Amino acid sequence: MKITFILARRRPLAVSILAGAAALVLGACGASAVVHPTAKDAEWASAKWPGTTVDELETGRALYTSKCVGCHRLPDPNAKTPEQWPTVVDEMAERAKLTAADRDLMLRYLSSASERLRETGGSG
Numbered sequence: 001m002k003i004t005f006i007l008a009r010r011r012p013l014a015v016s017i018l019a020g021a022a023a024l025v026l027g028a029c030g031a032s033a034v035v036h037p038t039a040k041d042a043e044w045a046s047a048k049w050p051g052t053t054v055d056e057l058e059t060g061r062a063l064y065t066s067k068c069v070g071c072h073r074l075p076d077p078n079a080k081t082p083e084q085w086p087t088v089v090d091e092m093a094e095r096a097k098l099t100a101a102d103r104d105l106m107l108r109y110l111s112s113a114s115e116r117l118r119e120t121g122g123s124g
């Protein structure tokens with residue numbers, strides 16, 4: 001107990017600051033993992049769903065962040081590939097009580113965000 005106390009006291013301030021900064025950075029990454037859609041995402045999605053807009057992808061994201069929480073932590077969009085998402089969303093759509101339109105918008109968002117995160121190595 002005494003040793004722990006001494007070690008804790010002697011931990012250099014710089015280390016504490018660094019640890020704090022790292023936690024902040026990690027926290028920020030966690031929060032931004034559910035990335036917002038970009039024009040490039042809309043362009044990518046349009047190849048599959050012609051005329052997809054950033055606004056529609058944003059709606060898909062809002063649905064995702066509101067309907068898919070509660071049972072488990074929200075997976076990052078790149079937790080699945082654009083090829084895998086349709087099956088997963090279909091399975092979960094029933095659980096989350098999604099309408100067909102909601103499911104469609106969410107799938108557009110998840111697929112395009114997954115594609116971009118994969119291309120950029122997860123940095124958004």
Ligand code: HEC
Pocket residue numbers: 064067068069070071072075079080088089092093095096098
């Ligand atoms: C009513 C609870 C519930 C809701 C709502 C829910 N899930 Fe799930 N989800 C689960 C459970 C339970 C599992 C793990 C068992 C399984 O895979 O069936 C799971 C697993 C998953 C997995 C991992 C599956 C795998 O094969 O790796 C993903 C991804 C996922 N959910 C996405 C979603 C999405 C997207 C939504 C919103 C449309 C959603 N979940 C809503 C209960 C839910």
